[in-house]
Amino acid sequence: MSVQDTFSNSSALIEQVQLQDPAAWKRFANLYGPLVYYWGRQFGLNPDDASDLAQDVFHTLWKRIDGYSSGNFRGWLLIVTKNVFRDRWRKDAQLLHARGGSDAQLMFDQIPDPLKDSSSQQNQQDESELLLLHRALEMIRDDFQESTWSAFWRMAIQNESAASIAESLKITESSVRHAKFRVLKRLKEELGRL
Amino acid sequence: MNQDEPEFMNPENDQLIEGLSELDELRERGLDSSRQMPTIHHLMDELDGYVRVLQEGEPSRGLEIIREPECERAVRGIALASLDQALLERTDRQSYSNEFTPGQTIGVYELLEPIGQGGMGTVYRARHQSLKREVALKVLPKWRTRHPRSILRFQREMQAVGQLDHPRVVKALDAGQADETYYLAMELVDGIDLSSLLKKCGTPSVGDVCEMIRQAAQGLQYIHEQGLVHRDIKFSNIMLGRDGMIKNQGNILCADCL
Numbered sequence: 001m002s003v004q005d006t007f008s009n010s011s012a013l014i015e016q017v018q019l020q021d022p023a024a025w026k027r028f029a030n031l032y033g034p035l036v037y038y039w040g041r042q043f044g045l046n047p048d049d050a051s052d053l054a055q056d057v058f059h060t061l062w063k064r065i066d067g068y069s070s071g072n073f074r075g076w077l078l079i080v081t082k083n084v085f086r087d088r089w090r091k092d093a094q095l096l097h098a099r100g101g102s103d104a105q106l107m108f109d110q111i112p113d114p115l116k117d118s119s120s121q122q123n124q125q126d127e128s129e130l131l132l133l134h135r136a137l138e139m140i141r142d143d144f145q146e147s148t149w150s151a152f153w154r155m156a157i158q159n160e161s162a163a164s165i166a167e168s169l170k171i172t173e174s175s176v177r178h179a180k181f182r183v184l185k186r187l188k189e190e191l192g193r194l
Numbered sequence: 195m196n197q198d199e200p201e202f203m204n205p206e207n208d209q210l211i212e213g214l215s216e217l218d219e220l221r222e223r224g225l226d227s228s229r230q231m232p233t234i235h236h237l238m239d240e241l242d243g244y245v246r247v248l249q250e251g252e253p254s255r256g257l258e259i260i261r262e263p264e265c266e267r268a269v270r271g272i273a274l275a276s277l278d279q280a281l282l283e284r285t286d287r288q289s290y291s292n293e294f295t296p297g298q299t300i301g302v303y304e305l306l307e308p309i310g311q312g313g314m315g316t317v318y319r320a321r322h323q324s325l326k327r328e329v330a331l332k333v334l335p336k337w338r339t340r341h342p343r344s345i346l347r348f349q350r351e352m353q354a355v356g357q358l359d360h361p362r363v364v365k366a367l368d369a370g371q372a373d374e375t376y377y378l379a380m381e382l383v384d385g386i387d388l389s390s391l392l393k394k395c396g397t398p399s400v401g402d403v404c405e406m407i408r409q410a411a412q413g414l415q416y417i418h419e420q421g422l423v424h425r426d427i428k429f430s431n432i433m434l435g436r437d438g439m440i441k442n443q444g445n446i447l448c449a450d451c452l
Contacts, residue, residue: 026273033269034260047264054268129247131256156245157252162219177215184241185211 012192014073018065029058031191034135035074035128036081043085057084074128136190137183144183147171151179214238299323301372303331303379315348319382329367330383330443334376345376352378354422362413364433364443383441389430406432409440417442 013031017024036057040050060080068076141149147169154160155176166173213234220226221238259265298305303320309330310317320331334348355366355378368379386394388406397403410432417424424431424444431444 029269029272033272034265037262037265037268038256038259041259041262047262051264051268051271054265055271058272127253127256130250130253131260133244133248134253134257135260157248159249162222174215174219177218178211181211181214181218181241184244185207185214187244188241 014065014068018068027190030139031132031135032077033058035132036077038128038131039078039081040085043089045085045089049089053081053085053088056088057081060084074132078128132191133187136187140183140186140190143186148179148182151176152183155180156184210234210237214241300331300333300375300377301370303329303377305331320379322379328382329379330364330381332378332380348376348378355380357420357422358417360413360416361439362409362441363416364441380443381441383433383435383443385433385435387430388432388434389428391434392429406434406440410442413440413442 013024013028017028033054036054037050040053041047045053057077057080060083061077064080144152151165151169151171154165155162162173162176165176169176213231214237217226217234217238295305300320302323304323306319306321306328308316309319315332315334318331318333319328321328334345352366352369355364356369359365364383365381366378367381370377391398398406414424414427424442426444428444431442433441433443435441
């Protein structure tokens with residue numbers, strides 16, 4: 001399974017949403033709501049409008065979620081977001097120019113449409129993917145002790161060596177690795193299922 | 195490091211974490227040539243994938259954006275939508291969390307209608323039952339009270355605003371707790387906020403704008419002199435009363451709470 005699939009298939013979570021599990025819906029909202037809000041802001045919307053966009057998108061999603069079966073979920077979500085944006089703010093398309101100038105328009109056009117060019121997707125600097133991961137990390141942060149989190153962060157994100165972290169935290173190297181994998185495994189669970 | 199994480203105490207999980215750690219070390223040393231246990235290698239590759247992306251750094255601009263209060267409002271609106279209904283109801287700027295219904299009382303205040311949504315809670319037009327005086331009642335929703343940090347922040351705001359007494363700043367009148375609900379009663383301004391004013395009437399004359407900003411600045415100056423900071427300066431937090439006077443409102447906190 002490629003990295004691409006890992007991020008784009010939240011199939012277990014979506015399945016639970018399709019089954020109308022309220023807890024899954026809340027988890028889903030917390031994970032993907034901010035991503036849609038972020039896209040809205042990237043399109044040049046102000047915070048209030050981006051908030052409205054996100055809520056409209058999820059309203060639409062709810063109606064269409066049964067139509068999603070598998071494949072690139074994030075890509076599908078982006079398409080729905082763009083469509084909702086166009087439908088509602090089409091008249092305000094010139095606002096894209098007024099607010100953000102041609103940069104905002106360019107941003108809108110350049111947000112990769114993953115269904116089109118899937119091979120280059122992995123190589124593209126897609127901040128959306130990174131943002132989703134960090135959002136998930138924020139959501140699980142409180143489940144871990146400070147020391148565990150610190151070991152994880154320094155090793156997995158700051159690329160510090162296990163030996164160096166072990167020495168400064170006064171623990172064994174294997175404890176450092178354990179911490180890293182505990183968090184990573186939890187991260188995978190957060191993205192994939194309840 | 196194990197002790198305080200009960201969910202990870204099951205032996206199966208520990209074995210898995212142990213296996214991953216060992217494999218990680220082997221890989222680091224270049225000693226992992228065989229793939230004898232495909233499942234764990236598969237999982238390892240997947241988790242490595244996350245690490246690769248995470249090492250691209252922190253999406254600081256993106257994180258800044260999703261920390262905006264409007265984002266939280268959106269998430270809350272989405273999450274609160276009832277799945278029992280055929281259609282989701284959108285929480286827009288005019289309709290609010292259905293935790294409180296107009297007519298309901300909080301302490302001695304009767305809620306009349308919602309008039310605003312702050313970062314920390316909803317603001318209602320409310321009436322003191324004995325005094326019959328109308329106020330702007332800021333209410334910390336019950337779901338927030340599960341987080342002690344939220345209560346602390348609300349209390350700090352109450353204390354900060356309670357100290358203020360200036361014609362250009364909305365006054366705090368009362369604060370308290372009724373059942374599990376925290377509230378802050380403030381002066382109700384009979385007027386309009388500048389953001390709405392601009393939308394309704396367009397840009398005022400230069401003279402009017404200067405005068406309005408001058409008055410708002412006086413209020414902010416006073417706030418600073420008290421050692422406080424207005425955390426949320428924007429047009430929707432500047433009120434223009436019917437009497438033609440400007441008042442500042444919004445998120446005021448002690449300066450060292452930044």
